[in-house]
Amino acid sequence: MxxxxxxxxxxxxxxxxxxxxxxxxDAVDVDDTVAAIIADVRARGDAAVIDLTLKFDRLQLTPDTLAFSEDEIDAECARVPEHERAALELAAARIRAYHARQRPEDKRWHDEYGAELGWRWGPVGAAGLYVPGGLASYPSSVLMNAIPAQVAGVERLVICAPTPGGVVNPLVLLAARLSGVEKVYRIGGAQAVAAMAYGTETIAPVDKITGPGNAYVAAAKRRVFGRVGIDMIAxxxxxxxxxxxxxxxxxxxxxxxxxxxxxxxxxxxxxxxxxxxxxxxxxxxxxxxxxxxxxxxxxxxxxxxxxxxxxxxxxxxxxxxxxxxxxxxxxxxxxxxxxxxxxxxxxxxxxxxxxxxAIGDYVGGPNHVLPTARSARFSSGLSVLDFMKRTTLARMTPEALAAIGPAAEQLAISESLEAHGLSVRARLERLNR
Amino acid sequence: MxxxxxxxxxxxxxxxxxxxxxxxxDAVDVDDTVAAIIADVRARGDAAVIDLTLKFDRLQLTPDTLAFSEDEIDAECARVPEHERAALELAAARIRAYHARQRPEDKRWHDEYGAELGWRWGPVGAAGLYVPGGLASYPSSVLMNAIPAQVAGVERLVICAPTPGGVVNPLVLLAARLSGVEKVYRIGGAQAVAAMAYGTETIAPVDKITGPGNAYVAAAKRRVFGRVGIDMIAxxxxxxxxxxxxxxxxxxxxxxxxxxxxxxxxxxxxxxxxxxxxxxxxxxxxxxxxxxxxxxxxxxxxxxxxxxxxxxxxxxxxxxxxxxxxxxxxxxxxxxxxxxxxxxxxxxxxxxxxxxxAIGDYVGGPNHVLPTARSARFSSGLSVLDFMKRTTLARMTPEALAAIGPAAEQLAISESLEAHGLSVRARLERLNR
Structure with a gap:
């Protein structure tokens, strides 16, 4: 009850x-197992990924079959009935329209001393999306992860999706097609996260990994955090x-x-x-x-x-x-x-x-990857910002440096960072000559 | 060479x-030690924090002296010479002016079916800033962490700063004053991170923890990630x-x-x-x-x-x-x-x-907490956004639901999530009656 x-x-x-x-x-402690899997993938690359996929997914792959071929994707997509394709396309279009409004703006301005300040946003270089296999292999999640990355302008977008026993959901491949995904690797678990974070002979490393997964995937994401960016642990x-x-x-x-x-x-x-x-x-x-x-x-x-x-x-x-x-x-x-x-x-x-x-899960437009377990106190759903990063910009003029440089020099002295102060002082002395 | x-x-x-x-x-593996410290603080609260502070910082505290009193902060701030105070105030004003421009905008709009979509930003409830002790106890870092939180509108802002042997940098306390910090706790290490994440009898838990620290602090932040938000591992x-x-x-x-x-x-x-x-x-x-x-x-x-x-x-x-x-x-x-x-x-x-x-370290305006170790590929410096989170919004009209609901229902069926589909279908049936 x-x-x-x-x-x-x-x-x-x-x-x-x-x-x-x-x-x-249940907080299953899989951390040691995951650490060993990551170390194995870092040491042996493709061979480790292939061995682990045989072991966990009962699927024999080779470096050439790690990724679905274009022909295979075409064939799977062709199996999707028209009414399912139409629903997925409507969802993709609405998710894209919503997320397009999230693109952040660059800013540049001059302060009262003539210094120019601002920032510039840019996409991460490459993103990897984890898509669970089996029951939780949701095409809608492919759209919700890949479209923000695509809208952000990410150049290379790949998916890892385990296909236990070789079974794949054609809608997952169609969703990948609809959202600009370049490669779909049929691998999963901690080995997939490790391959995306560190790269193998066949799989180029990415800069950001997102997407839901089981305890092994979550532990692997936590471990590679810092080497690459990750989204939340769902x-x-x-x-x-x-x-x-x-x-x-x-x-x-x-x-x-x-x-x-x-x-x-x-x-x-x-x-x-x-x-x-x-x-x-x-x-x-x-x-x-x-x-x-x-x-x-x-x-x-x-x-x-x-x-x-x-x-x-x-x-x-x-x-x-x-x-x-x-x-x-x-x-x-x-x-x-x-x-x-x-x-x-x-x-x-x-x-x-x-x-x-349920409207929000599919066709509303907002993302369905959202903060769980009370983490909405401090975090947000997935967005275009998760696939972008900001570079701050500053350009002093001699006048601006003369105005604010002495305060920087003072604080450098207070913090016992002499070279910091000298790098300002050397320039100020040129001005005073 | x-x-x-x-x-x-x-x-x-x-x-x-x-x-x-x-x-x-050197990747010092302190993970087991840190796990034990966190478990101890969760189990024994203040008593654990006090014991660990005596052990690591040679400082005997009580629940009443965990935080600096207002009188103590007043006295320390009064010791700061005027020229140092002026430099710190200039830095604070410029950092505040830069970060004020980062405040994100809420958006609301109607789509072609009359559905209302958008999002709303809000501050995290409480933030905790870690400030290292000893050599790396930089007042400029207090400003760089606290001011974005203050600009974001965070209601409760606290600092944990170890004071080995009881020694404190008065400029750190002045920087805290200048940036709206409510409490400064004289504790550090993994025990400080645990206290901020889980709370003790005296220390209320926070929602977000930022700030640099040694290997213990970094490992503790990685462990509490999810329970609270963290910034990057520097x-x-x-x-x-x-x-x-x-x-x-x-x-x-x-x-x-x-x-x-x-x-x-x-x-x-x-x-x-x-x-x-x-x-x-x-x-x-x-x-x-x-x-x-x-x-x-x-x-x-x-x-x-x-x-x-x-x-x-x-x-x-x-x-x-x-x-x-x-x-x-x-x-x-x-x-x-x-x-x-x-x-x-x-x-x-x-x-x-x-x-x-060095201008950027102190008085330029942009944040000096920045992505290291090649992580600028996928992450940004600290900003107001790190202390805010976004709630997405959707409001369907009957007309909008009639237009896009069937696609949601189709995708729910494709994903074998019957109740999702029924929650849409039940409403559509009312419209059709």
């Missing part, structure tokens, strides 16, 4: 703290719905289940101002769970981590929401805009009754 | 690759100067030495189109090294990692520079703007003869 909490109860704070603190993932998915009484309980139950069905560790929470409505949603969830295809997964998630929280008013809902800092937040209330004004921490907000979270 | 490479030589590629690959830091400092013959060799030698004097692992490289000039700079460095206060450190850095590279033309210089992806890049050439157009990867660029890198 999911938790039912009432903010008026004396035990509420303890119950809410337990909900917040619930450990939803945890299990979450949704928080804040709803007043004026909602269809069935709609809300489906929104909750659309997270729960991802993963037994996913979490779906409803905060409502109306107890009867809250109970009605719980009933609606139970009814849907009778027939849902993924009812085993969704049912376990709802039973173990689901919650309905009854609050006095929406201000209280907003305060609790900020403590959760949800990945996905639906505001199913009469005035979602007013409630949004009270919310500080959330990865993505879905406003009003007509915006089920 | 620093390396002298000539791009015309047959051995150049090997020599340049060796320079790029030089390991400038490596030793670097400068690359690209200079034509029309430069004063002494100026350039001082610019090179201003990195070399930081750290024996620092790296200073000159790329020039003029061999005689390159030789003259090497002589100038040697001459300055005779008298420089930190000649032992600067001399070791220059001897072990310094390099002068002779190239045919500036296009070649730009190409080599991008392979280095330097933290600091000085363009001491007749037309620095034209050369800048050929550069893709650099943390900060200093244009022209009158912009020694």
């Amino acid at each position: 999911p938790v039912f909490l009432d903010s008026r109860d004396a035990s509420f704070n303890a119950g809410f703290a337990a909900l917040l603190g619930a450990k939803r993932e 945890g299990p998915s979450e949704i928080l719905v804040i709803a007043d009484s004026d909602n269809d309980p069935d709609w809300i139950s489906l929104d909750l289940l659309s997270q729960a069905e991802h993963d037994e560790s996913a979490q779906s929470v409803l905060i409502t101002t109306d107890e009867a409505f809250g109970r009605a949603v719980m009933q609606a969830v139970d009814k849907r769970l009778e027939t849902l295809e993924r009812r085993a997964i969704a049912g376990a998630s709802w039973r173990d981590y689901g919650a309905v929280i009854l609050v006095r008013d929406l201000a209280e809902a907003a305060a609790l929401s900020d403590r959760i800092a949800p990945e996905h937040l639906e505001l199913c209330v009469a005035d979602p805009e007013a409630l949004l004004g009270q919310i500080r921490h959330a990865g993505a907000v879905f406003l009003g009754h007509w915006t089920p979270e | 620093p390396v002298f490479l000539d791009s015309r030589d047959a051995s150049f590629n090997a020599g340049f690759a060796a320079l790029l690959g030089a390991k400038r830091e 490596g030793p400092s670097e400068i690359l100067v690209i200079a034509d013959s029309d430069n004063d060799p002494d100026w350039i030698s001082l610019d090179l030495l201003s990195q070399a004097e930081h750290d024996e692992s620092a790296q200073s490289v000159l790329i020039t189109t003029d061999e005689a000039f390159g030789r003259a700079v090497m002589q100038a460095v040697d001459k300055r090294l005779e008298t420089l206060e930190r000649r032992a450190i600067a001399g070791a850095s220059w001897r072990d990692y310094g390099a002068v590279i002779l190239v045919r033309d500036l296009a070649e210089a730009a190409a080599l520079s991008d392979r280095i992806a330097p933290e600091h890049l000085e363009l001491c050439v007749a037309d620095p703007e034209a050369l800048l157009g050929q550069i893709r990867h650099a943390g900060a660029v200093f244009l022209g003869h009158w912009t020694p890198e």
Whole structure:
């Protein structure tokens, strides 16, 4: 049974703290294994990747078959039915349009002394996207990772996607085609992350690695962080719905289940101002769970981590929401805009009754790679900025150096960095001559 | 002796690759120690922090003296001479003015179906800045970390700064005052990072931790990444100067030495189109090294990692520079703007003869916390964005959902996520009734 909490109860704070603190993932310690895999790939390159792929994915590759050939991709893409292709193309177009607005601006200006200051943005040189195999091999995730990189102007974009037993999802390859991916390697796990970070004879190293993965992939990303850039370490998915009484309980139950069905560790929470409505949603969830295809997964998630929280008013809902800092937040209330004004921490907000979270997973436009596990307190969903970096610029004139150089010299002396001060002083002396 | 490479030589590629690959830091494996310290702080809170501070910093604290009191800070700040205070205030004002321009914009728009899309930026709730003790306790680094957080609108800003033997740099406390820091804790090492990430009875947890530190601090930041946000893992400092013959060799030698004097692992490289000039700079460095206060450190850095590279033309210089992806890049050439157009990867660029890198360390305005060890390929210097996060927004209308919902439903079916599709379908059915 999911938790039912009432903010008026004396035990509420303890119950809410337990909900917040619930450990939803076994922290499998795979760090030593991953360290050994990375060392092996660094030492033996392609040979290590090929051995590990045979071992973990039961797939015999050669350096020539590490990547799908263009012919293979063509053949797989041709298998995609027209209605699926059209849906994927609509999603790609909308994601591209949204992310195009994220391109940051360069700035240059002169200060009061004539010094020129500013910055310039540019794309990372190459990006590698990790796409899980099996059940979690989602074409939508390919679009959500690759399109921001493409919009950023990344020159070389590759994918690593394990194909256990050689099985590939043709939609994944089509999504790669639609988003400018150059190569798709049929490798996965820590060995794929290591190959992208350090390179092998066949796989050129990249500068940035993004994309979800299992515990091995996550541990490998953490280890190569610094050698390359990485995105966040993703945890299990979450949704928080804040709803007043004026909602269809069935709609809300489906929104909750659309997270729960991802993963037994996913979490779906409803905060409502109306107890009867809250109970009605719980009933609606139970009814849907009778027939849902993924009812085993969704049912376990709802039973173990689901919650309905009854609050006095929406201000209280907003305060609790900020403590959760949800990945996905639906505001199913009469005035979602007013409630949004009270919310500080959330990865993505879905406003009003007509915006089920699933729209954001596919065709809304915003990215569906979002901060989980309360990390919306300090991090953002994937964006074009993740595939760009900024170079700061400064150009002094003799006049500007004369004006601000002495302060730099003073601070250099205070910090006992004599050469810093002298590099300014030598120039100032030329001016004084 | 620093390396002298000539791009015309047959051995150049090997020599340049060796320079790029030089390991400038011993990778001390402190990971197990750090894991134990973090576990101790999580389990015992203040008591662990106090024990570890006594052990490592020879300083006996109590929960009441973990932080400096306002009176203590007042007294230390009063000890700062007026000329030092004025220099620090000028630096703070210029850093603040530069970073104020980095504040990102919120956006909201309607698409062709009437759906409203956009995003909203907000500050992280609380930030913790690590300030090393001893030699590397730089007041300028306090400004460079704290002011972006302050400009971002971060509500609570704290510092952890170890004070081995109880010794504190009054300028560090003054810099904290000038940049809106609320509390300064006299603790350091992995225990300080753990206390900021997880909180203790006395120290409230923060959402983001930034700032440089030793191997223990770096390992601790890597471990708490995910629980909180972190900035980059900083490596030793670097400068690359690209200079034509029309430069004063002494100026350039001082610019090179201003990195070399930081750290024996620092790296200073000159790329020039003029061999005689390159030789003259090497002589100038040697001459300055005779008298420089930190000649032992600067001399070791220059001897072990310094390099002068002779190239045919500036296009070649730009190409080599991008392979280095330097933290600091000085363009001491007749037309620095034209050369800048050929550069893709650099943390900060200093244009022209009158912009020694030291200006950027203190009073230029741009941040001096910059990507090291070739990470300018994929990351940026510290900025206001590091202390903010973005929430994406979407609001469908019935019309918009009718237009794009079916594609979402199709993709949900393709990904075997039935509830996702049903959450859209249930709403579409209402429209069709």
